[in-house]
Amino acid sequence: MKIKKVSRMISIDGDAVLNEALRSIKHPARRLFLERSLTLGSLSLLSGCAIVDEDSVEHALRRVSRFNDEVQAWLFDPKLLAPTYSEAMITRPFPFNAYYGEDEIRQVDAEGYRLEVTGMVADKHSWTLAELRDLPQTDQITRHICIEGWSAIGKWGGVNFADFLARVGADKTAKYIGFKCADDYYTSIDMPTALHPQTLLTLSYDGQPLPPRNGFPMKLRMPTKLGYKNPKHIQAIFVTNTYPGGYWEDQGYNWFGGS
Amino acid sequence: MADTPKPIHPIWLRLTHWLNALAVVILAMSGWLIYNASPFFGITFPVAITLGGWLGGAILWHFAAMWLLAASGLAYLLCNALSGRLRSRFLPLSFRAVLADLRAASRGRLTHDDPGRYNAVQRAAYLLVMVDAVLLILSGLVLWKSVQLPLLRELLGGYEAARRVHFIAMAVMVSFALIHVIMVALVPRSLLTMIRGR
Structure with a gap:
């Protein structure tokens, strides 16, 4: 019995996912960054996963970008010169x-x-x-x-x-x-x-x-x-x-x- | 549990396969939009199939998914090499065997009844895509950090050459993925194998 219940919970309701995606396309209050960064392509990519909302996607991407700042600071060699040309x-x-x-x-x-x-x-x-x-x-x-x-x-x-x-x-x-x-x-x-x-x-x-x-x-x-x-x-x-x-x-x- | 047959695809393989696939889809779609900002081969990609909406958004996706591909790709290669699977599944491989299997496939005579055994064309294609992924990552590193990685930059012929290498390696990867998906559609059982392990 228990196993059956779990499998029903994780099955994805296709209609609900589609409605969610359509709602977010039409939603007028989306923020500027998201309007620019999330195209239909990315929505379809994400729509398999209803728990991902756009704000948390933006937040996660920006956090990775800050992590990339730290990686670059660590990689930066203060003595290494860029190539020069004639x-x-x-x-x-x-x-x-x-x-x-x-x-x-x-x-x-x-x-x-x-x-x-x-x-x-x-x-x-x-x-x-x-x-x-x-x-x-x-x-x-x-x-x-x-x-x-x-x-x-x-x-x-x-x-x-x-x-x-x-x-x-x-x-x-x-x-x-x-x-x-x-x-x-x-x-x-x-x-x-x-x-x-x-x-x-x-x-x-x-x-x-x-x-x-x-x-x-x-x-x-x-x-x-x-x-x-x-x-x-x-x-x-x-x-x-x-x-x-x-x-x-x-x-x-x-x-x-x-x- | 003891009599459960050993899976054709171990769990680490299925996991890294799907993570690699996800990373490649994100990297390709966002990469096309980045390429559109300054195209060099006289073509641009339709915005509808790109990811990120604008250059800044595409770069955020690209430079996040690169870590996923690096981690998952490295895990895949390491597990593959250390478990002995790389040798047992992909070797031996000869040019003649690839030609023979290609000929058989073109006549519709290539058997595909044992998903635990790759034919020579599969072996060549999977090995090619492994090498191609490494080339994508190395050329991508040069585009990201051309000043900080002088040796790699010069090996690839400089910053501008690395842009072309990165693009061509992308084209190889995308071509592989398209053919791969078509082949899976022809042999749907292979999709189940990659999900369930058998």
């Missing part, structure tokens, strides 16, 4: 990519520009573009890898970011460096990546002052991270232990975004 291998033209179109590129006024540096730093003065250009400069020809899959080789020049952080007396035990940009973009990175020798406070592209499409007047270039972690038009840098998130990261992109 001038001849530079991708021309270098692709433009942002959360907006190329016709909406922000124009930042060079004269009025001030880079704000705040948070866990000793020197909180704001930097003019001339002051940044007076610092020792270096350049690199490296591969930029986009989360979309494509990659392109470019030549960036500017100030070694670890040197800059040392100059402003940044607390290197802090967890995060956050960036706010003139195009309302924002993102944040981990301290070990900030101190990586190829992380560059970038002021030039291909030997010329950084063009607006590449993030004038200043961007952060990291060949150890995916493109969306490399903010353009940076206006403010802050050193913090409070997780700052990011424009894409808050919508579901992986935070570490390492390469």
Whole structure:
């Protein structure tokens, strides 16, 4: 008797499952992330299992993404350099990519520009573009890898970011460096990546002052991270232990975004 | 209990088989949507057969299911190798035997009466898909961590080459899965065997 009862309990009511799936397709109050992340394909995948609701799927996926942040931090070798290339291998033209179109590129006024540096730093003065250009400069020809899959080789020049952080007396035990940009973009990175020798406070592209499409007047270039972690038009840098998130990261992109 | 016959497929095999299958379905469907963001072979996948809704969602699925495939795939390979099943079921294998069985199959003369014994075509296909899964994981690692894994990256010819390797290995895996499902439809008993063990 007992065995029979159990087998009836675990048998799946096909109609109930279908109704549940149809209800969730029609339901108007689904959250943005779910509308975007759960297509009909995934619903049919999940519908065999009525106990899985969409909120717990989202929650589980985001937890794995945070676990992947930790794995990437553990894998990250602070001394390992990304490959560098010859001038001849530079991708021309270098692709433009942002959360907006190329016709909406922000124009930042060079004269009025001030880079704000705040948070866990000793020197909180704001930097003019001339002051940044007076610092020792270096350049690199490296591969930029986009989360979309494509990659392109470019030549960036500017100030070694670890040197800059040392100059402003940044607390290197802090967890995060956050960036706010003139195009309302924002993102944040981990301290070990900030101190990586190829992380560059970038002021030039291909030997010329950084063009607006590449993030004038200043961007952060990291060949150890995916493109969306490399903010353009940076206006403010802050050193913090409070997780700052990011424009894409808050919508579901992986935070570490390492390469 | 003592006279219960030994199952054709031990429990670890059935478990890892279905977990691997689930991981492969999720990885393929989400992977197609990731590929669509920047296609390189002049084709894109219909969104209706993809998983994730948008690039960020597809990546969340892909980079979660990769752990399932890694864990379950490794468990499968280890159990297979250590139990001796890999050798007893898949070897010996010769090119000539595969050709002969292919010829027999094309004439409808390939017998399939003993589910405990794989014919040469099955052996070749299952071994191929094992190697292909390893290649998928290695090329996927290069796409995920191309800077951190320089040796693997250079072995696969660099980041851009690894994208193509990953895609072609996916195509092999999906082709295998389609043929596999058709074969199961032709011999439905094999589905029961993979569920019940006998």
